[in-house]
Amino acid sequence: MEAIVALLVFAIMATGSIAGITSALKMIAESRYRQAAHNLASQDIDRMRAVPELADMKSLEYDVTLDGTTFVVDRSIGWETPHIGPVLPDDGSGSSASGCPRVAVETTRYVSVEVTVTWTGMSPLGGAVTSKTLIGANDTIDSPGTGSIIVETYNAVGEHLAASSVTATIEPAPVPGEPEPPAGTPRTVPGQCSVITDLAPGDYTVSLSALGAHLTPTHEVAPTQTVTVTAGHSITTRFVYDDRIWIKAVARQPSTGAPWGALMASDMKLAVIGPDNTTLYDLADEIPVHPSARGYQIVAGGGETCRAADPDEWTVAQKRYPAVPVTGPSNAPEVSYQGWGVDLANLAGIATITAQDPAGLCSPLTFVRADPTQPREPLFMPFGTWDVRYGTRCDSFTFGPTGAGPVKRCTT
Template identity: 25%
Template structure:
């Protein structure tokens, strides 16, 4: 307080003399002035920002209202859908972004994608929400918003007819536009009252929706199609589901359909480059992921698969769920083999790394799938077809078993040594003149394992064991 009294005395007319102010007093005065100036500047700035934000919000509200007026003027409300991306509008040097979301409301007052639900409700009206945000908005969580509901200009629900609501989504769960839609009466259904459509349904809109109105009650096959696209059950170019249409109600047909991922697989990657390994001509490959199991014939080219985000684990051979009542085939899955401990070292099977691809694209690298590899001496005079027959069990080998009988065939050309690859599990080898023959069994005494753990048992059974040291 003494310094402030001293400063006041110095500044008063009576106290003025030629001694002036000390440096400390000048610094204190400048500090006080700076504090007051900063406070005033901040207040003015905040006021200007609030004024500008209020002006921008008023502009945003007007833009939202104008967008609502536009959708209200549309004759066909089926054409009013979500905006595929934000619409930008520049007003007074400020960029505003307009977004629109729509949902059908059914007679149960519920909303769902395309109005589809399992309750068989009918479409009543469409709810439209418009939100507008802008650059520099103070509260980014509170855009300007406007809502409305749109009622059809004409009756879309006929009490004597039904409606089919088609919804197509991509691998990421978003609507898939531009997919062709059709529906035909299901054949082979006794007493089916369905009738051929008189108008071709529209392709799916930006939300992945298509609406088949005033459909004669009965059972229909609803098909979607688009070249190069594939469904979640691996149906390429088109997919079909069957729905029942009831008078005065709606039926839902939902699909997951997207541009196919382009997968390649390298088999028997544990085999050396030379001599070249021979693969079965009819080898299966199993694609595993959290959505299920898909088995197809192996190809050295590109396999088109649904682009699930978590990708696929590829296994050589035909994997069948071992929990099925009829029994399965788990031998081809390294993870199904029980771990063992030998001399303090744990041996266990490990699946190949999963591989994922974006829609319409290839993964960064091909899938790498190891197999059982062995070199065997063969005499083509005993047959030019080498057939490997899977064994249901192989006691003492650790093989989890394969209750599903599988035969893989190799084509032989000359007498000599062949390095062949087979899925993990237990096999008997035969030479014959056909791809199914079991005329001449091949003994295991002349077989040489190649980078593979092999167990040779009685009756000339060879077991390819995928387990390796993990600790």
């Protein structure tokens, strides 16, 4: 029995010793790998310091194998200048760091180099090895007597777009009174973050185009900016440009919230009210918009002088539906809009019905009936006062979120 107990004690002590030795060997190996990773990061930064031109420094990821262990070196290159203000995302709740130069009169730029090294079997406790530095140019980025344009493009949350998704074209801007723009060859560069150097002083047009369907916050498909280049200085053009998102536009009854099953005017506009502007769209079940955390509202009707475009602008303000956030490609929300219905009778033989506001400020509405033989037809009407003409009859209706007013005969 004593021999068995002694053997058990010995086994326990031996197991602990083996575990301790194994742990120590792992720590030694991890320390060796980590030192090798630090060396690789330092060597990569030294390579970048040896590059004569800042514009030739590129982001890169590559593998290095040392003593059977594979190390992954990930180099990230970004432009830096004195920070003069954040790029705010759409909702205004924060800021985004820029990988492009900021607007500044200085023409000397700095490149930030960040090298991250990982390796096979890396301990999750220690993490990757990262080394950072700034590398400055020996002189200005432009030739004497020229300037440069910096193009920055961000998505709706203040992040740079993928370099392959957007293209910027820089060409001399037209001169007022001149039939043709001045001589010059358009220069096309990636629109994500580019510096176009050695430009002769003068006005230039910077235009964006994208592989996919992109929109600006004001729903421009191909935005442009005109800038003036001066010798020895840089000027930045900053765009916000993102993939469009489709929202579902649904007409609902103000009293019950149920969808309307009424005939819509074929030429009715939908006013899409966003954080940056109001955009008019033709009547449709789905509408493309720029992503916005602050969201969108839709009002039936439209026109800059048409009060139907926004009930909040009526003499007696009415409340519209709250804004619906639109934040990602998978988010295709329903954005409801209100209106009122009128059920017209004695329509047999009438194929077209028209509606016009008495003041003539709103565009006329045209209702085309699918079956003119039917004696009745419900119509969907935007809020406001409308003279509805059908056949030889004209009735005046007033609609608001709280209900419809009494029917009157048209005064004109």
